């Protein structure tokens with residue numbers, strides 16, 4: 001039986017991965033966040049408490065699992081410390097026994113954020129819709145080999161040397177874009193306390209996770225953002241700056257690919273997207289507005305209203321292939337209650353062809369025309385449903401049609417933000 005599940009969003013993010021990770025973490029010895037940064041926001045609701053996680057894995061609410069921040073996450077030290085504090089307010093212990101941070105993870109510093117904001121402002125109408133958290137510039141430094149790792153950040157001598165290396169070039173760009181430059185010594189001084197606070201958490205996380213995996217205990221890999229935001233496989237350039245897909249988890253963490261694994265593709269029962277970029281099934285009309293209101297579709301990190309629209313099966317088929325999805329976690333099915341019927345895009349017309357699976361290069365082409373089917377809706381409230389048979393027939397048909405169209409079984413269904421509002425159709429570890 002596989003002892004690892006990768007939880008991946010198969011749309012544009014915000015699918016509800018945090019809830020699913022928290023739910024399955026009860027069975028996991030370790031939960032690993034493997035990419036992205038503080039631009040992600042995972043909301044978990046437990047016993048009526050709403051907890052928003054940005055960098056700490058959503059397994060932190062399960063006292064038994066080790067939470068790991070891998071080397072390919074870019075860490076904002078200031079907000080990470082605040083996040084740990086905000087969890088302590090909820091009596092959730094964040095200690096070095098519970099949270100392990102890779103020594104090699106890169107840090108996001110104020111100069112990355114300033115650069116991010118200045119660049120986005122300079123783009124005018126061609127904005128990407130970045131969250132302005134400095135994630136893109138921090139990844140640039142990683143790949144340019146000018147980045148600053150946690151092991152540098154937590155040692156003032158190393159930090160000042162690293163800053164002297166990276167700042168001259170970054171300051172040139174910042175001043176060119178009209179911003180104030182940064183000083184290496186001042187920045188080191190200002191962050192000494194943060195480095196001290198985080199140093200006890202640093203570990204060789206690859207080795208720690210390898211030990212858990214090879215002992216047969218269960219591991220969850222939690223991705224942030226969604227497949228269509230992947231820097232390589234998403235709707236470039238309207239993407240995030242990291243690899244968000246499921247197979248990336250293993251090389252990004254530094255463990256070999258386990259022989260048996262499960263990939264849970266988290267799909268919201270409709271589609272949303274934040275930021276700019278093409279969204280062929282967006283509904284700027286009343287259904288889109290209804291989904292936004294009922295589904296609470298406002299960003300957990302930025303508060304931005306999300307763009308809302310209909311299910312887009314060609315993109316889901318693509319994401320299933322890219323990730324090797326073995327099962328679906330369908331979330332927010334409850335949000336569709338009250339719609340008499342709903343359009344679902346099953347394919348699109350491109351030139352003279354009908355296409356079932358997206359080609360990212362078609363995305364921006366005005367010749368792409370979505371083709372819709374109408375799926376029957378239901379009026380019942382789903383929040384009390386605990387098994388598939390508790391669902392109205394039309395909701396069951398919705399799930400059957402989705403599973404048949406995507407050729408992947410539905411493993412679980414979420415009908416509310418709390419842990420209890422979940423239907424297990426199959427054992428996710430089986």
Ligand code: GDP
Pocket residue numbers: 009013014015016017018019040041042043044045225295296299300331332333334335414415416417
């Ligand atoms: P993530 O980044 O993929 O974890 O998603 P977000 O946290 O940004 O957004 C998901 C939001 O939907 C959170 O506020 C969750 O509490 C909430 N949520 C998750 N599953 C469900 C569900 O099945 N129904 C409803 N109504 N809300 C849900």
